[in-house]
Amino acid sequence: MIEAARKSNERALAKLISHVEDRKPGWKDIMKAIYAETGRTCVIGVTGSPGSGKSSLVSEFAKQLGDMGYAIGIIAVDPSSPFSGGAVLGDRIRMRDISTYKNIFIRSMATRGMLGGLCQAARDVVRIMDFAGRDIVIIETVGVGQDEIEVVSASDYVVLVTYPGGGDSVQAIKAGVMEIADIFVVNKCDRDGADVIVSEISAMLDLSTETVEKIPPVIKTSTFTKEGIDKFMEILSEFIQKKEKGLHFQEEHVRQEVMSILETEMVSLIKEKISSDGNMEKELKLILSGKSDPYSVADELIKRVAGI
Amino acid sequence: MKKNSKEEIKEALKKWEDEILNPRVKKFNLDKSPTSFYTPLSWDNSHFLEKVGFPGQFPFTAGNNPFDFWRAYANFAAKAGFRSDWGGSGKSGKYGGFGTPADYRDYLFKMQSMGRYGGPNIAFDLATQCGYDSDSSFAEGEVGRVGVAVDSMQDFAVIYEAYTGNLEIDKVPSNFTINAPAAVIIAMYACLAKKRGIPLNKLEGTPQNDILKEFIARGTYIYPPAPSLRLFRDTCVFCCKNMPALNINSIGGYHIREAGATRVQDLAFSMANGIAYIEAGLEGGLEVDEFVPAFTFNAFGGSMEIYQEIAFQRAARRVWAHILRDRFHAKNPKSMQIRQPITAHIGCSSATLQRPLNNLARAVVGGIAAGMSGGIAGAFPPFDEPLGLGHSQEATQLQQDASRILIYEAKVTDICDPWAGSYFMESLTDEIEKDALAELEKIEKMGGAVAAIENGYMPRAVAKSAYDRQKKIENQEELVVGVNCFTGEHEIDVSINRVVEATYDPELMKTAEERQKANLARLKRERNGTAVVSSLRSLKVQAEDKDKNLMPAICECVENDATLQEICDVLREVFGEAQPMKL
Amino acid sequence: MGQDSKIRVLVAKPGLDGHERGAHVVAYGLRDEGFEVIYTGLRQTPEQIVSAAVQEDVDVIGLSILSGAHLSLTKKIMEGLKAKGANDVLVTVGGVIPEEDKKTLEEMGVAGVFTSGSKIKDIAALIRTKLGKNA
CATH class of the missing domain: 3.40.50.300 (P-loop containing nucleotide triphosphate hydrolases)
Structure with missing residues (x-):
């Protein structure tokens, strides 16, 4: 698919876009593979x-x-x-x-x-x-x-x-x-x-x-x-x-991009962990019954999920 | 007996609710009553003359006339066994058209040999409706399909070879279901009369010429709304000055409702369009009573909700009358009347593909509504309408008989506005009027119909309403028999024989495109090319000046055998093309 | 990583027929079913439809035709898709389609024909089943 897209084959290009846009397995590998040529x-x-x-x-x-x-x-x-x-x-x-x-x-x-x-x-x-x-x-x-x-x-x-x-x-x-x-x-x-x-x-x-x-x-x-x-x-x-050379080659821009990828990845990692970890049911009940508050729960979860 | 006071009734109502209604609602475990009851408290009859009035008098709520032409001679027609063609009214023939102009002419001759003498009521193919010639790539597959192909004056004249002698164009009216290129077709009609030596003021008929609703519903537009309205202005002035017996337009809420609009949107949008047309005529220098009497309505939309549709017709008549009198200071009652061939009906979209014979029952409901709202009690449409194969003889017979039964046996049309003064019907009429006026005001605040099309408001509102209705049917909030309820295995799909007259020869249909392209090629070869170019050039110059009336220039183009698309292309160049709506 | 796969549908009106009600209703309805609907508006040529389907990498094309030209238009679109190697795209047709034409359309490879009274839920269900996709 990558090779066909390189040759500007419309259908291959369209499929490649879908793959990455859908974040299908391997999307990051595609991006890694093409980055140097962009x-x-x-x-x-x-x-x-x-x-x-x-x-x-x-x-x-x-x-x-x-x-x-x-x-x-x-x-x-x-x-x-x-x-x-x-x-x-x-x-x-x-x-x-x-x-x-x-x-x-x-x-x-x-x-x-x-x-x-x-x-x-x-x-x-x-x-x-x-x-x-x-x-x-x-x-x-x-x-x-x-x-x-x-x-x-x-x-x-x-x-x-x-x-x-x-x-x-x-x-x-x-x-x-x-x-x-x-x-x-x-x-x-x-x-x-x-x-x-x-x-x-x-x-x-x-x-x-x-x-x-x-x-x-x-x-x-x-x-x-x-x-x-x-x-x-x-x-x-x-x-x-x-x-001239695009944003690709500006330090500030590259830094921003790495941060942005990180943010998205971190959020989905956290979401994944939380959902596999009881989906906050217990914690939410604590808040609703007045025994805790959203801030303390968030602190608690960060500690548990990200180990910070 | 002592007169009831309002207080007494109010008290009695409260007592009734407490002692009769509410206990019953509770007994059946309901949240609210499934029925309503109306009292003098629901409608104040102290302004009967202003709000209802007598049939034939302002504000025409009770009807344009105490009775119409058809009603005057109804009994005579029954005894004589008079049979009218459905789709034709008065002297106009059945709506139709297919193939090349010669194909359609021959078909009309055949119909005449069978005793059907109505005037031409022409359906044009989609290419013609969209301003393309038969040799355009846009016309591929469309030539002569949903109507007849007309590329030039010569084509137009070929169709009219079927109308001479007793059926000469000063004796029968012509109807043209066309909007965006209406100016070109009107010019052809005028040019034909000139060639035949018939004075223009003898010409009768109706061009649909309602371009604004095409942007809201049917989609056969060419230019953006503003220049489209300028073309309307030019046709309006031209018809008014030269063809005073010809109607100027046929304003259609029908298409808007069929496209999904609610009843209130139907009324408000039609009125907004009507206002835009009046303003266009005024801008053209006409006096209101000089041209508005030549406006017609193609019918508003319909539905199965019988009470609402009757109230709708009453409200529509009142709203239009007030707009004309109060806003435009019309003096002629004819300016204030909604002239339309039919009143209430169920709308083709109420007919179902499932268990289609049920559509006969549905159409009868529409016929009752029509008879009770000032119209002929037409049980429209024939039950097989949604099958998309043409109406069968059986369906047409059943439809005609149903209407006759309503008129002669049920005597539905013996009373004029039978609901006048009904607490319920009058309050419902008021409510529809109020809601439509509020919606109309919204459109006016945007700058009127053209602005509300340009900004996408009206077309998008219709699309949203269509979707709301679909959702209501899917979740059974609205019930449609045989579609989303009563569809169990013991239900029977009743069928009867259907003989569909092969209205149009399918072999001719197949070859129409090729033959019409050959006709067009021949025309382009044989005509005077210099005259064509010079008349098109002069049209272009005139089009660039907003104040010029384009009809004389279009007539000149038509006379010189410029094609419909050549004329439309010149105007496309000057006016630009309309953009399709974004959802 | 979270998958974000969406069913993408091209809703298109080929030819000059301007009756958009069905197309609008289906576009809104499939959006509410969670699909991404690309709506291309009136008067699309078969070439434009095929090109849009390829570039947008849609899973489904929903054609809406009420002018009676459904057989020739659908045929052209099916051929165009094949020529571009995109014949795996599901094609459905909606509109006024006489019973006997349904079979002809299916023989051309059309996955479903929907006429008046069809439910959006049924259209969505057919698409999900045929694609084996749930988004």
């Missing part, structure tokens, strides 16, 4: 509020990058249902124009309720696509949850998409993505009110000059009239060409 792809994160036309924008620029000769991978992340663990993943609807394009591979991914783990899983999928010869990988998320923000923040380049008519869409940006954006795109600019959004964002950026090193550009686009798309492509391809 790190050259350019990762573009795209986020923004629902209705901002992210997917259409992604579809548009992925196609143009594809036409330039780049092999593209797209990861479209949508939330899982917290109740059933299932999901309806619908981003492909907006990408139908490129769904059979030979240079483009699209993969929908559910958050699967993995606290922090989504970030790692997405990183793994990026790496597999990288290994399978994708020059550029685009990750698209709905910019609402902390998880999704973390996912795009692990990209080389972050595109934040907003649009006129999104109500308080600019207000929503303030909530934390502001700092990680490399470019602000006001999409659907054929609608009324685009200029207002541009000036609101610019004003906000001006005020935050102390916290960001470089003020990111704010541009208007429309996937319908194609206004601004050329400008956007110009900025994007300049970045792609200039892009």
Whole structure:
């Protein structure tokens, strides 16, 4: 499977992704085996509020990058249902124009309720696509949850998409993505009110000059009239060409990744131990009957499970 | 006898609940009573004239008329043995269409030789409905399948070869079940009249021309909602000024409900769409009473809940009347009436594939509801509807007889609005009206129908309601006989003979695509290419100016034999294409 | 390590038929059964459906067709899957399917045909049984 994926066989690539995403036995061995051959792809994160036309924008620029000769991978992340663990993943609807394009591979991914783990899983999928010869990988998320923000923040380049008519869409940006954006795109600019959004964002950026090193550009686009798309492509391809060694080679980033893998692994180890060890039944009863409290029980369990 | 005071009734109700109702509920070990009882406390009749009024008077709760045309001559029709084609009403024929235009024309000739003289009531194939020609890759496998393929004016004219002489187009009405490319079909109709030397003001009929509901339910849209509405505006103004006898549209809550909407969503969304159409006409410079009387409704949705469906029809009439009078200041009562071919019904989605003969019983319930809510007591649909193979002669006969029994034996339609003044029915009518108005207000706050489509609200709400209903059926919260209850081994699936007239020749269906592509290729070879290009170019220029009415330019394209897709492609280029809905 | 294996289903509407009720209900229903449903919306060509099925590595494709074009569309999709070596993907068909066409579809390799009145639970059960997977 690994060999076939290396040759960019679509089906092998898809299967490899499932294997790792499902954390099937041996997934880590796969990642270990391919790690050395990754790190050259350019990762573009795209986020923004629902209705901002992210997917259409992604579809548009992925196609143009594809036409330039780049092999593209797209990861479209949508939330899982917290109740059933299932999901309806619908981003492909907006990408139908490129769904059979030979240079483009699209993969929908559910958050699967993995606290922090989504970030790692997405990183793994990026790496597999990288290994399978994708020059550029685009990750698209709905910019609402902390998880999704973390996912795009692990990209080389972050595109934040907003649009006129999104109500308080600019207000929503303030909530934390502001700092990680490399470019602000006001999409659907054929609608009324685009200029207002541009000036609101610019004003906000001006005020935050102390916290960001470089003020990111704010541009208007429309996937319908194609206004601004050329400008956007110009900025994007300049970045792609200039892009040097990726996050792979930055100490801080590698440290963060090891920590993140460790965290996820530790949590599942602890969960496993606890469930094989009476599933906390006894301890919970103590709390419920007023004989103990959640803090003491947690301390007790850490001692017992992790031996700390 | 002394008049009862409200206090007395209230006291008596309390006493009844304590002494009769509650002990009984307790005796049977229930949480609450399975039945309800209504009293004068449930509905205040002191505003009878404002809320109900007389049939034919504002707010039309009791009906558009004390009786309709069919009722006036019902007894005469029975004695004469008059048999109407189902699907046709008045002078229009049975809804249909298949194959190439020549196939369908020949079929119509055959029907006429059997004495069926109704006007054309045309079903178009999906490619035509979506603005694609028969040679498009999107049309593959679809040509002539669910309707007739129409690629050009020439195709349109071929169908109408079946309508000359006594059936000339100024003598029979035409119905076109088409929405996104309605402007093109209306232009073809106008162009045909011109060629035949018939004045446009003699043309009668109804194009469906209800594009907004396509985004909520049926999915045959082409352009985004806003430019689609602009095209509606242009057809509205064109029809109003040139073809005053033609209806402008046929607004459909029916499709919305069949797609899963609740009763309240059906009413609210239909009203929101209707309002958008009125505003489009006003934007086109028309006066409200000049064009709204030419609006029709294709029927709202239906269900098996007989009381609710009767109340729904009453509420719908009242809501529309108020919108027209209070908001748009209409003066003509015709503007305020919901003109529709039928009233209440069960909806095709209530018919079951399981034990299908039961659908006859279901349809009768719908017929009673219709008869009690101002409509012809039609027991719709034929029981074999869900089998998907065409209606059999037996099913059609049973359906017709059921309606006749309701009208002539049960005398269901001898009383106009028999429920007027019923404490229960009036309070239910009020409740549906109130809920629908609240939902309508929500849509208006979003910016109206177009905004509530663009942001996905209406289509998504319908999908959610469809799923809720499915869950209720799966967990037996709602019971459907023969589907999720009474399915034991001793139940019998009663069957009767079904003879389905081979309505359309299956051999012709098989070869239609190939033959139609050849027709189209010939047209493209033989027509005046320069004229086509120049008329399409002029259409494009006009389309870019929002204030221009596109109908004259579309008529010119049609006359020059530009194809339906060529016209739609020009508009796609200017307007963009609608995005399918994300769940 | 905790296994996170999910059943992935592509719900697709091939052709121009725009009646989405069944597809919507099945998409929501299977989500609530814990499946990951990729919904591709209206007017999908057989090529788009096959390509999506391969890239998304789905276990199942659920086709919804109410226009009567089910035989030709399903045939094209089955052939496309085979050409891409993905003929192990389960294919189910829902919609208005006359009784005599059910057999033809099954002969093409369709794993299940679901018409009006079908329960989501039954669809989910069939998929779980055929896949031998429980997620």
